[in-house]
Each structure stands twice: as C-alpha cells, then as structure tokens.
Amino acid sequence: MTAVLIAGIAVIDFVLTLDEMPRRAEKYRAREAAIVGGGCAANAAVAVARLGGQALLAARLGDDPIGDLILKDIDAEGVDCRLVRREKGRRSSFSSILLDRDGERQIVNYRDETMEKGAGWLTGSSVPEFDAALADTRWPDGAEAVMRLARERGKPGVMDVEAPTRIAGDALRLATHLAFSEQGLAEFSGGADLAAGLKRARAETGAFVCVTRGGDGVSWLEGDMVRTMPAFRIPVADTLGAGDVWHGAFALALGNGEDEVAAMRFANAAAAIKCSRFGGRSGAPSRIEVQEFLKERA
Template sequence: MTSVLCAGVAVIDFVLSIDEMPRRAEKYRAKDAAIVGGGCAANSAVAVARLGGEAFLASRLGADAVGDMIIADIEAEGVDCRLARRFEGNRSSFSSILVDRNGERQIVNFRDETLDRDASWLEQAELPDFDVALADTRWPEGAEALMRVARLRGKPAIMDVEAPVEIAMSALKTATHLAFSEQGLREFSGKADVVSGLYHALDAAPDAFICVTQGEDGVSWIEGSDVRHEPGFQVAVADTLGAGDIWHGAFALALGEGRAEIEAMRFANAAAAIKCTRFGGRSGAPKRAEVEEFLRERS
C-alpha cells in the first residue's frame, strides 16, 4: 500500500449553507449545516485514506475538546495520528465557514498562536516508512523538517503552497514539488498572471516541479521551459471547501504510486471535481472507485 506522510494543520469546520454571503450585521438562517474536520494537511490525509493509500498525519493540537473531536474524526477515516502532538493549556484550531448557493466559501478561522511551533522532534522521531511527503504552509517548521526527511530518504517532498507563503520559504527551498494555489503563487511571485508567476517560481526553484491549481480551470505547470495546462472537469458545484486539499492528497498518492506528474495531476483534478459536487467540506472526498469511474467516463 502506498503511504503518504502529511504535516500541517488540522481543524474542525462548522459549515453553514446560505443563499448569499452576509453584507450586514444581523441574523441569518442557514439552509443546511455540517460539523466536519478540516485543515489542509488533515484534509489531504483523509483524501489519501479514502483513495486507498496509507495516511499519516503530523500536526499540533491543544489538549482540549476540539482536539478530541479532530483526532476522533481523522482516525475514523483510517488516518494514523501517532504524530499528532497534544499540548496542555493550548487550544485547537476551528473555523466558521459560510458556503453560498454557487458553492463559494467564506472562512473565519481561529488558531492558537501560542502552540509550540518546534518541529525538531519530527526529525528525531522514529517516523514510519512513507513513499511521499506532503506539507502545508500553516506549520512552517514542521514542513521544513518533513521536507528534509523526505529528501534524505529519496522520496518526493511536496509543498502545498497556500498563502501565507513567506513564513515557509525554507520548506519551499527544500521541496521537490511545489503545488501552488493561485493566491499562493501571486504572493510568492508578486506577479498578477499565472504564466509570469510560474516562470518566477522556476527561477527561484529551478530543480523543483512547479504547478498551480486553478479551481475549475484545472492546473498549469512548467515543463522544460514551457507552461502547459490540463483543463479541469466541468461539474455542478455544490461546495468548493476542501477541494484544493483533496487535490493535493490525490496528487501526492498518485506520485507515490509511481505515476508521472501529468497523470497524477489529472487524477487529482478528478478527485477534486467529485468533491465539489458534494456539500460538507472533506466529507465529500471521493473513494478510489469513484475517481476511476469518473475518469473512465471522460476518457
């Protein structure tokens, strides 16, 4: 079984479905609601597990009730949380999320900035065998440590490059693969358009594979000195929450299975598209058979 070690943030999301985003300070009534696990690394780990991989999560949590909910939810998905550290006197992260009728989202997140950021233990621990490493920018120290370990083991070291980017520059310089969001690429490069941003990223990391996810428009990447593009799949969107994280988990798993980047990106596009048709954040992450059937129908 292909294994993926993810490092980064894990949260609980309180998701409310509404027609339009609020514009005034008054009461609103939700049409639907869900309490689901969230966080870039945690979502990616769940995606890996649902797609048939072995997933490990390294994260930092408070020793509180929210942390209990986070761990219970992730472990119920089959993710190994032995590397999720709990800290007494700290609070775990959670988010309030509004999703409108078009599936677009607005997120208000709380995180305890006093949580211990040290990640030296991650390099010193007896880490499980893994085929690929994936980290987000929310825990820069953990990302850098994991990228170094993956490099030493000769494994793909993937960074999910979402804003804020500057705080995770050391991890980005160590990664073998940089998978940007559009916002992350703009912040990293200072360029407004994707093509210029990708070339800037190539100059900064000439030895890394560099791509940018573009939502329903798919993904663009650098191949040699050219920018190439793989279109996204057109689906009826119910909720985009977590789609990018699902993409990164699927991409990492496919790379760990030995697929080429172009094949891994198409596989990830399909997994993210399926998720977008379902309300409730990562609870809509697809199973392996669903993705394979989805791709067969569109081959």
C-alpha cells in the same frame, strides 16, 4: 500500500449554507449545516486514506474538547495519528464557514498563536517509512521537517503553497514539487503573470512547479512552455476542501510512481467529485469512484 506523510493543520469546521453571503450585522438562517473535520493537512490525509493510501498525519492540537473531536473524526477515517502532538493548556483550531448557493465559501478561523511552533519530534527513525510527503505553508517548521525527511529518503516532497509563502522558504527549497494556489503564486512572484511566476518559482527552487486554478484547471511548466489541464466539468455543490483533496491525491499518485501529468489528472478527478458533494472533506471520494470517473471520461 502507498504511504503519504502529511504535515500541517487539523481543525473542526462549522459549515453553514446560505442563499448569499451576509452583508449586514443581523440574524440569518442557514439552509443546511454540518460539523465536519477540516484543515489542509487533515483533509489531505482523509483524502489519501479514502483513495486507498496510508495517511500519516503530523499535526499540533491542544488538550481540549475540540482536539478530542478532531482526533476522533480523523481516526475514524483510518488516518495514522501517532505523529499528532497535543499540547497541555493550548486550544485546538476551529473555523466558521459560510457557503453560498454557488458553493463559494467564506472562512473565519481561530488558531492558538501560543502553540509551540517547532517540529523536533519529526526527525529520523521516529517517523515511519513513507512513499511521498505533503505539507503546507501554515506550519513552516513542520513543513521543513517533512520536506527534509523526504529529501533524505529520496521521496517526492509536495508543498501546498498558499500565501504567505516566504515564511516557509526553507521548506520550498527542499521540496521536489510546488503546487501553488493562484494567490500564493502571485504573492511569491511579486505579482508577476502566471508564466513569469512559475518560471521564477522554478528558478529559485529547482522544483516541479504548478498552479491550481479552481474551475480553470491546473497549469504547469513544461520546459519554458506553460501547459494547462482543464478541470472536469461537474455541477458544483461545495468547493470547501477541494484543494486539499487535490493535494492529497496528487501526492498519493506521485508516491505510487505516476508521472506529474497522470498525477494531476488523478487529482483533478478527485477534486471534481468532492466539489459535487456538500460537507467539506466528507465529500472526498474513494479510489474506485475516481477510477470510474476517469474511465467514463477516457
């Protein structure tokens, strides 16, 4: 079984669906609601597990009831949580998320800024063997630790690059693959256009670089040319967690030995299926669902 080490945040999301986003300070009634686990790393870990991989999650939680809920939910998905550290007296992260009728989202997140930022336990033999690593810019120390381990062990190291990007500069330089959001690439490159931004990122890091663009698919550098793989066209119910599912699927495919183009197509399919379902990461697909989806579109 392909193992993916994933470092980053794990939260609980309180998701409410409305016809349109609130614009005034008054009461609103949700059409639908769900309490689901969230956070970039936790979402990606669940995606990896559902897609048939072994997900190893490294994260920081408080010793509070929210942390209990987060762990219970992730554990039920089959994610290995031995590298999750809980800190006494700290509060776990949670988010309030509003979705409009088009599936677009607005997120308000709380995180305990007194949480220990270090990742000293993610070194050497304390971390099990893995086939690929994934991290994001929201926990720079954790990202650097797992990207360094991936480099030392000769495994693909994927960074989910969101703004602010430079706070995780050491991790970006250690990674083999950088998958930017459009906002992340613009911030990293100082507002350069897509092609110039990708070229700057590759020149600074030497990594494979791409940018995920939602409904416009994913673009990457092939030599000095920008290539684009369109997104699959599906009815959109909920985009929440789609990017995290994409990154988890991409890292898993690389860990399986797929090349970047095949890995991006696999990730596009997984993210598209998720977007067709309400409920954040609860809509993440199984490997069989992705395989059938791709077979129908061969």
